[in-house]
Amino acid sequence: MGNMTGNYEGVDSWETIMLLYNSALKEIGTKLEILNNEFQHVHQYNPIEHIKSRVKTPESIVKKLKRRGYESTIENMVKYVNDIAGIRVICSFTSDIYRVAEILANQSDINVLSIKDYIKHPKESGYKSYHMIVTVPIFLSDGVVDTKVEIQIRTVAMDFWASLEHKIKYKYEGYAPEHIKRELFECAEMVSDLDAKMMSLNEEIRGVAAEHGADDREREKQKREAERTLLKERFYGEAE
Ligand code: 0O2
Secondary structure, X not given: OOOOOOOOXXXXXXXXHHHHHHHHHHHHHHXXXXXXXXXXXXXXXXXXXXXXXXXXXXXXXXHHHHHOOOOOOHHHHHHHOXXXXXXXXXXXXXXXXXXXXHHHHOOOOOEEEEEEEOOOOOOOOOOOOEEEEEEEEEEEXXXXXXXXXXXXXXXXXXXXXXXXXXXHHHHOOOOOOHHHHHHHHHHHHHHHHHHHHXXXXXXXXXXXXXXXXXXHHHHHHHHHHHHHHHHHHHHHOOOO
8 A cells, every 4th residue: 555645556445544533633633642642741831732633524525626626536635635634733822833733743753735824924815824744654454644734723712702703604605794704803813912912921921930940959959968068077976
């Protein structure tokens, strides 16, 4: 069996393909969970708030292919629909988004196919999120298949905005009234302000916590030194 992003002979049945995409979601989900646990262990904080994953519905896949002028075949779907397996990673702060993205991209079995940074370059609507299309190897009984996953990384606030915007877009079938679009855009700006303020507040708090940590360490050191001096006095009758 070949590489699904190039030669996907043998990966031709709907069931096999769905098995691959579901497995890819599990692999990426586990990687993210391990990362979050390690961060908790080493730095006592979680960069990831929560993770949502889904496999695109057949209707949605067909719609996307049609929109782009492709026939609805398994070959076209594997080749042209990049978000059949999608995972959404919700972080507290913008800085966490870039941290998580970089760590994932540097893992040796992850191959980054493309990146769209809608945080640095928001969409016209105001949409902000960090998108990566990656492949992850899926080990089957008779071979390895590199399988595509779309990873969307965003803050809680960006996610809140995107959910509402998606709902509105869906309701108006893409043709929302101008005033709604305008207000949504204004909300997107508020989301950016909120994210920026929350991040700088968090940095300040962490600065204070680090200072407290340094004070605690200094006190601990002085206590240990006092104990050593006392022990020496007891043993030798005098301090050095
Ligand atoms: P749905 O209904 O969420 O599944 P590519 O994947 O590179 O071939 P595409 O699909 O245009 O091309 O990529 P892009 O721009 O990275 O968008 C992919 C997904 O991002 C979308 O999937 C949405 O989930 C999300 N997204 C992009 N733009 C917007 C936006 O303006 N508002 C909201 N709420 N979500 C957005 P789908 O399949 O288009 O939609």
